[in-house]
Amino acid sequence: MIKAILIFILAGLCEIGGGYLIWLWLKEDKPIVYGMAGGIVLILYGVVATLQPAGFGRVYAAYGGIFIGLSVLWAWWIDGFKPDRYDLLGALLALIGAGIIFFAPRH
Template sequence: MIPFIKTIVFFILAGLCEIGGGYLVWLWLKEEKSIWYGIIGAIILTLYGYVMTLQTASFGKAYVVYGGIFIVMALLWAWKIDNFKPDKYDLIGTAIIIVGIAIILFIPRK
């Protein structure tokens, strides 16, 4: 069970770094916040690259799975931080993505 938890924690941490860092850069460039938002955002985005290397899966598989996790986390971020209201189709799509992630990551291969 520990490897499963470790994998999920690293994916969530990577998502927070990518979305959070990107959000800070967005605030700097699009909403004219201080350059420090951009600098901190860039540092966090660099940290995202490091966190992804902590995965035990191969590069390709880790990024395929992370793509799905990123979509789920981005929807949650938009809902909680950006006041986006997901509708039933957003939720159905997210459920399909979660099933896809589970199949790719956890179904045993021969």
């Protein structure tokens, strides 16, 4: 379970970080090297996600909730965005849903 959570976090950091670098390049007039680095990091995201033991559909469905939670944290810590209680509640609900999808016992 801990390994799966760590893989989700690493995948999220790759996806959000890569997207953020491309955002900085295109929206904040940073040098093209930001965009190229972002593209490489996004490719890494695709590779990291395959390290999960579950099938594609379940991994990506659960990852959606993880992505929401990590995006709120990224925006808060990196971009200076101050989440309100609805941002936090929505992220918490998404994380609970991701946990149910990925970790619920199945027969």
